[in-house]
Amino acid sequence: MPDFVQRVSAKNELVPEWASQEVSTGTTIMAVEYDGGVVIGADSRTTTGAYIANRVTDKLTQIHERIYCCRSGSAADTQAIADVVTYQLGFHSIELDEPPLVETAANLFKASCYRYREELTAGILVAGWDKRKGGQVYCVPIGGMLVRQPVSVGGSGSTYIYGFMDSNYKPGMTKDKCMELTATALSLAMERDGSSGGVVRLASISEEGVERRVILGNELPRFSTH
Amino acid sequence: MATLTVSRPPVGGFNFENCKRNAVLEGEVTKLGCSLPAARKTGTTICGVVFKDGVVLGADTRATEGMIVADKNCSKIHYISPNIYCCGAGTAADTEMTTQIISSNLELHSLSTGRLPRVATANRMLKQMLFRYQGYIGAALVLGGVDCNGPHLYSIYPHGSTDKLPYVTMGSGSLAAMAVFEDRFKPDMEEADAKLLVRDAIAAGIFNDLGSGSNIDLCVITKGNVDYIRPHDEANKKGVRTGDYKYKRGTTSVLTKVVTPLNLEVMDESVQTMDTS
DSSP, X not given: OOOOOXXXXXXXXXXXXXXXXXXXXXXXXXXXXXXXXXXXXXXXXXEETTEEEXXXXXXXXXXXXXXXXXXXXXXXXXXXXXXXXXXHHHHHHHHHTSOOOHHHHHHXXXXXXXXXXXXXXXXXXXXXXXXTTEEEEEEEOTTOOOEEOSEEEESGGGGGGHHXXXXXXXXXXXXXXXXXXXXXXXXXXXHXXXXXXXXXXXXXXXXXXXEEEEEOGGGSOOOTTO | OOOOXXXXXXXXXXXXXXXXXXXHHHHHHHHHTOOOOOOOEEOOOEEEEEOSSEEEEEEOOOEEETTEEEESSOOOEEEEEXXXXXXXEXXXXXXXXXXXXXXXXXXXHHHHHTSOOOHHHHHHHHHHHHHHTTTOSOEEEEEEEEETTEEEEEEEOTTSOEEEOSEEEESTTHHHHHHHHHHHOOSSOOHHHHHHHXXXXXXXXXXXXXXXXXXEEEEEEETTEEEEEEEEEOOSOOOOOSOOOOOOTTSSOOOOOOOOOOOOOOOOOOOOOOOOO
């Protein structure tokens, strides 16, 4: 007799456990500064328990013309926070009659994430370009801290690539080298982390504007393990 | 005579005062040996697909209360606006009320703007309401429609996260339905192909998931036209009995027959009409 164990929730036999679990962006996200802009990247997997709810998620969310955020943690929490900050920043920008600063956007994220730190599960990387300081990456992890870093990784898959990042990042890299570094790092993380996978989404933000790219599964860099 | 009213500021969110009472009741009821009624959940398979000219939404029609089928033919595709419909999985009451509330607000919004509502607007309203209630409203929705920017399809989860995709499935039968979609979906399908694909996806849910069953409802939305097909496919027809337990006349022979007429006089006749409007 086949032994198929289907984990069903105790509350209702007909509704499997994954159906009542919250949707989380398991995730690997990364952001790198270079002279003249930033490169950001993310995987594309959203999970509810062990089921992949969306295998082509776009975790690189536009907050303003040249400011993006990379979302990790609870999908509902990060989508809601991003919507709120997009509104606040848009309003602020109209009042200023000037493109907003990346630091402003990062502080708006921090304000929401810190105030509601007990209720939220959100790890966010804010990255973009502004006239004052050029390309910047700000890290707003769970808890609501704010710190600027030249390179930052986040999400459940980030733990697998700290070593790679530390040994391969050098200050003063070109945009294309940063893209390559990000794509390789994300591929490595997606290889090892079950909650990360799908395609690699990349974006580069500079004074010229935003350039988006998708690297499909079969085009990802391969490693000696296969 | 003026009355003094102390106005309490409106408190948002749920009122959890009855939780203590419910816990006490549950304890007492188990002592008596019976159980409290469970909320009716729509076990469900719902799905949606974007095709060349619009969207096709599909749903099964079984509503369950624990292990019992409470409704063999319930309607899971809800009206939001003339160009937008929404399938609901999860707690039946939550999906029903949530879609009605948003439908009402969207109609008012549409009167304000003077325009046909957009699917993105309905999506925003739904996700912001569900996030506000932090997942306590158990409504998992598939929202689809056609507006001035073309056909759109969203999946909305109880905690308030949404995904905009060309094909989505929700409910306990969503894995079975998604398997069908991942195998046979192609972008820019014709209407007939899209309807067949959705029908097959729901059928996969009906026959492979215990929480889904009965018939298949379809809703085809295109620019300027909605086809609400209920039922599209009676996948589970009630069988016809092959035998009959009734005895034929003459099985028991009649020996004598006595007829006694009862002469009754009509004393008073009054008619009360029922308001059936």
